[in-house]
Amino acid sequence: MAVESNVVDAAGPYDRAKALGAFKLGDITFYWITRLSAISVLLILGGIIISLIVGAFPAMKEFGASFLWTQRWAPSADPPVLGALGPIYGTLVTSFIAMLIAIPVGLGIAIFLTELCPQWLRRPIGMAIELLAGIPSIIYGMWGFFVLGPFLANTFQPFMIKIFDGVPVLGAVFAGPPSYLSLFNAALILAIMVLPFITSISVDVFKTVPPVLKEAAYGVGCTTWEVVRSVVIPYTRVGVIGGIMLALGRALGETMAVTFIIGNSFRISSSIFAPGTTISAAIASEFAESDGLHQSGLILLGLLLFVLTFFVLAAARLMLMRLEKKAGN
Amino acid sequence: MNPIYSRRRRKDFVIRGLCIAAAAFGVTWLALILVTLFYNGVAGLNVQIFTENTPPPGSTEGGLLNAIVGSLMMTVIGVGIGAPLGMFAGTYLAEYGRNDRLTSVIRFINDILLSAPSIIIGLFIYGAVVVPMRGFSAIAGCLALAVIVIPVVLRTTEDMLLLVPNALREAASALGLPRSLVIKRIAYRSARAGLITGVLLATARVAGETAPLLFTALSNQFFSLDMTKTMANLPVTINNFVQSPYAYWKQLAWSGALLITLTVLALNIGARILGAERTAK
Numbered sequence: 001m002a003v004e005s006n007v008v009d010a011a012g013p014y015d016r017a018k019a020l021g022a023f024k025l026g027d028i029t030f031y032w033i034t035r036l037s038a039i040s041v042l043l044i045l046g047g048i049i050i051s052l053i054v055g056a057f058p059a060m061k062e063f064g065a066s067f068l069w070t071q072r073w074a075p076s077a078d079p080p081v082l083g084a085l086g087p088i089y090g091t092l093v094t095s096f097i098a099m100l101i102a103i104p105v106g107l108g109i110a111i112f113l114t115e116l117c118p119q120w121l122r123r124p125i126g127m128a129i130e131l132l133a134g135i136p137s138i139i140y141g142m143w144g145f146f147v148l149g150p151f152l153a154n155t156f157q158p159f160m161i162k163i164f165d166g167v168p169v170l171g172a173v174f175a176g177p178p179s180y181l182s183l184f185n186a187a188l189i190l191a192i193m194v195l196p197f198i199t200s201i202s203v204d205v206f207k208t209v210p211p212v213l214k215e216a217a218y219g220v221g222c223t224t225w226e227v228v229r230s231v232v233i234p235y236t237r238v239g240v241i242g243g244i245m246l247a248l249g250r251a252l253g254e255t256m257a258v259t260f261i262i263g264n265s266f267r268i269s270s271s272i273f274a275p276g277t278t279i280s281a282a283i284a285s286e287f288a289e290s291d292g293l294h295q296s297g298l299i300l301l302g303l304l305l306f307v308l309t310f311f312v313l314a315a316a317r318l319m320l321m322r323l324e325k326k327a328g329n
Numbered sequence: 330m331n332p333i334y335s336r337r338r339r340k341d342f343v344i345r346g347l348c349i350a351a352a353a354f355g356v357t358w359l360a361l362i363l364v365t366l367f368y369n370g371v372a373g374l375n376v377q378i379f380t381e382n383t384p385p386p387g388s389t390e391g392g393l394l395n396a397i398v399g400s401l402m403m404t405v406i407g408v409g410i411g412a413p414l415g416m417f418a419g420t421y422l423a424e425y426g427r428n429d430r431l432t433s434v435i436r437f438i439n440d441i442l443l444s445a446p447s448i449i450i451g452l453f454i455y456g457a458v459v460v461p462m463r464g465f466s467a468i469a470g471c472l473a474l475a476v477i478v479i480p481v482v483l484r485t486t487e488d489m490l491l492l493v494p495n496a497l498r499e500a501a502s503a504l505g506l507p508r509s510l511v512i513k514r515i516a517y518r519s520a521r522a523g524l525i526t527g528v529l530l531a532t533a534r535v536a537g538e539t540a541p542l543l544f545t546a547l548s549n550q551f552f553s554l555d556m557t558k559t560m561a562n563l564p565v566t567i568n569n570f571v572q573s574p575y576a577y578w579k580q581l582a583w584s585g586a587l588l589i590t591l592t593v594l595a596l597n598i599g600a601r602i603l604g605a606e607r608t609a610k
Contacts, residue, residue, distance in 0.1 A: 023507040030509035031425060037417035038426070041439050041483065044476055048449065051456030108351030116348055127601065128356045134597040135362060136537025138564055139590050142571050142582070143362050146369075192358050199355070223341035246444060253446020255540040256568070280448045280540070287452075287544050302452045306445070313441045321437075 052306060055299035062293060067300065073266035075286075075294035082297035084304060086266035090183060090276035091305070094258065095251040097187035097272065098194060102251075103244055105191070106198030111228055113199070114206040126203070133196035141260030144189045149180035149261055152188070157273050175271035181263030184272040189257050194247035201243030205236040205323060239323035245316030249309045255280040279305040363590075370587030373580040378588075382552050383566060389577045393585050395552040395561040399467070400589075402554070403546060403562055404536050406471040411478025412528050418479070419486025424512050436487070443480040450476050451541035459545060467553075467560035470546025474538060478531040485527025489520040526604040533596035537589050539564035563589050 059067065063082060070083025113126055157178035164174040179185075209232050217227045233240065263275025264285050277285075279301045287298050377392040384391030418435070426432035454473040459465055493516050501511045517524065542548075548565040549558070563585050570582035 023510070027507045027509045030512070034417045034421035034425060037414045038421040038431070038435050040414060041418055041435050041442065041479065044442065044453075044479070045438050047457055048445075048453045051453050052449070055452070055456045105351045105354055108348040109355050112348040112352040116345060117352070125352055125356060127598070128359050129352075130601070131594055131597060132355065132359050134533055134593055135359075136539070136564065136589060136593060138537065138539045138568055139362065139366070139586050142567070142586055143365055145571075147361070147365050195355055223337055225341040225344040226337070249444050253444075253448065255446065255448040260572075280446055283448055283452070284540055284543060287455075288547070299452055299456070302449055306449045309444075309446055309449075310441060313444050314437075317437060317440045 048306065052299060052303040056296055056303045058293055059296035059300040063297070067297075068304075071266070071268055073282075075290065075297070080293050080297075082294070084279070084301055086268055087277050087279040087282045087301060088304070089268050090262065091252055091278040091280075091308075093272065093276070094183055094187040094190055094262070094278055095248060097184065098190035098251045099244065099248055101188065101191035102195050102198055102247060106195050106247070107202055107240070109195070109199045110202035110206060111232075113203050115224055115228060115232075126200075129196050129199050132192065133200075137193070137254060137256040138260075140189050140193055140257035144185060144257060144261040145180070148189065149185050152182075152185055153178040153180050157182075157184070161273065172270040173272055176273065179263070179273055179275060181261055181275045182273045183262065183276040186258045186262040186276075186278070187272070189261060190251045190254055193254060193257060194251050197247040197250060198243050201246065201320075202236075202240055205239030205243070206232055208239070208323075209235045236323070238319045242316045242319035242323065245312055245319065249313040249316060252312065253280055253305060253309050255284050259284045366583070366587045366590055369580075369583035371584075373584035374587065378581070378584055383550055383561065383570075383581070384577065385550070386573070386578070387575055391577075391581070393563065393566065393581055393588075395549065396563045396566040396585065397588070398552070398554075399546075399549070399560040400536070400563040403467060403470050403474060403542075403560065404532060406556075407474025407535055408478050408528065408532050410471065411475035412482045412531060414475070415479040415482030415527075415531070416486045416524065419483040420490065420512060420516075422483070423487045423490035424508075424516065439480045439483050442476075443484060446540075447477060447538055448540040448543075451544055454541065454545045462557075464557075465545060465547040465559045467546050467556045467558065470542050470560065470562065471556075473541035473545045474535040477535050477538060477541065481531040481534055482527045485530065486520075486524055489523030489527065490516055492523070493519050522603050526600045529596050529600035529603070533593045533600065536596065537564055537593050539568055543568070 059082065063070070067082065067084050068088070069085055070081065071085040072081045072083050073086060074081045109125075109129060113122055113129075117125060158176070160174045161176040161178065164170045213231050213235065214227055217231045222230070258278050259281040262277055262281050264277045264281060265275040266277055266282075269276065283298050283302055283305075287295065290298055377390075378394075379392060379397065380394060381390070381392035382395045383393060418439075422432050422436060450473050454469050454476065458469040458472055462469070497515050497519060498511050501515045502508075506514065542562055542565050546562055546565070547559040548569060549561040551561070553560055567582045567585045567589070570578040570585075573579065
């Protein structure tokens with residue numbers, strides 16, 4: 001008996017120390033695994049910036065700042081001339097038109113989902129809108145190329161061209177001929193693609209409005225629209241703008257869908273029914289066959305796009321964070 | 330009725346109508362796209378698609394076997410690399426560094442990477458992997474997909490772990506469980522549905538990605554399992570085939586597009602159902 005209890009006594013503290021030691025080791029290992037994984041996010045960002053700058057360096061040295069305002073894109077000329085004005089113009093114009101369409105529609109859907117929609121319809125419609133965000137970009141491209149492009153070129157575009165024919169400024173914006181491949185077609189597809197981002201963030205922030213505020217407004221006799229305009233939107237303005245900026249960030253960098261339907265023309269045309277190109281479309285369609293200075297120029301385009309979207313997305317996040325703080329207080 | 334009242338009511342009526350029209354507009358696009366995909370894609374769906382490789386130009390025999398296998402491999406490996414990293418990183422943010430300065434910086438950067446253009450990720454991997462390895466390879470494609478997966482999984486993991494009540498962690502700690510086991514046995518377990526949701530969403534996101542594969546994995550006309558060489562994959566194959574002049578290639582592209590879209594939508598719906606269960610509890 002005595003011997004046995006001795007063994008237990010001897011084994012007890014020994015095992016305990018060993019187990020605690022194993023616990024401690026496991027703790028430290030796990031802590032560092034998670035911490036290093038978290039830091040890897042920063043490394044990825046650093047890696048993106050460094051690899052883009054290194055890749056873009058030859059083009060930066062060759063063209064300098066004039067890259068930004070040169071329209072000519074002639075990689076096979078001797079010496080090659082590369083200018084980013086066309087893609088920059090196309091990126092900004094398509095994103096601008098896309099936002100013009102997506103903001104009112106996206107907000108309209110959000111208002112519908114939070115204020116008007118019967119409860120049983122809310123989930124299916126909300127889900128359908130969110131699924132729009134799930135459809136791969138290339139599918140939008142195929143669909144835009146084979147279905148939407150011909151449709152617009154046969155109906156909407158001739159109609160607009162006819163209406164604005166001879167009107168100053170607008171006449172040039174909506175100038176013909178109609179085209180399957182155009183800035184406008186790309187912008188419309190972009191609008192559909194970013195719609196879910198505006199809607200889902202707006203729905204989320206609309207839900208943060210205290211019901212008592214809305215009820216008070218209804219109580220003094222406001223109509224639904226007046227409640228939305230005077231209570232819901234002022235209360236959530238920062239969040240809604242954040243959602244819009246997030247959608248803009250997506251629109252600026254969207255690639256495959258735009259590549260299919262924008263026509264990949266580096267010439268700047270005043271008409272939105274003319275073909276154009278965007279930064280991402282230019283990279284997607286030319287990168288695989290490029291080398292040397294041409295490739296470096298494309299990477300420089302990528303760097304410009306990254307800087308642009310970085311600032312738009314950072315602004316979006318800062319606004320959404322401000323709203324979260326407000327909701328927290 | 331007082332003219333002001335009736336004007337206000339008219340205005341309200343019009344705007345309600347516009348909101349309903351907006352919702353109809355959004356749903357219509359989804360329906361139109363799905364109808365087009367089915368209309369063009371179903372005709373070509375047959376056993377051949379899953380048993381034969383992509384045909385040479387002009388041929389009217391063949392399927393998408395190599396592209397499907399390649400896509401599956403790259404998606405699985407990409408998620409396999411990205412999901413654990415994202416999950417560990419999210420764990421750090423939610424469990425260890427809740428009030429850290431590092432955490433807020435990482436969260437901010439991660440949210441930006443979450444929406445960063447995928448073509449930029451492609452350029453990054455091209456510069457960081459393809460150029461040093463002197464050639465396009467499937468492994469580069471996997472890494473590009475992994476970089477896209479990380480922010481998605483990180484975000485959902487953090488959100489889901491923050492939903493786990495602290496009382497659970499405190500109870501476990503009070504029983505003497507070390508911190509790492511509290512996380513692994515208690516926090517992970519009670520957030521499991523949410524964590525799976527994150528991985529499903531990330532898989533859905535990369536399954537149809539095309540842009541980052543265009544100049545990392547490229548594509549391959551033949552069946553290949555060699556990770557260090559180019560590998561066929563559905564999105565790039567669709568991209569190449571649909572713009573070709575050959576009717577059979579176009580048909581294959583539409584069928585592939587239908588397959589990819591259905592897979593992605595199924596993953597999305599699955600993730601959402603799982604996520605809804607989680608919040609309903």
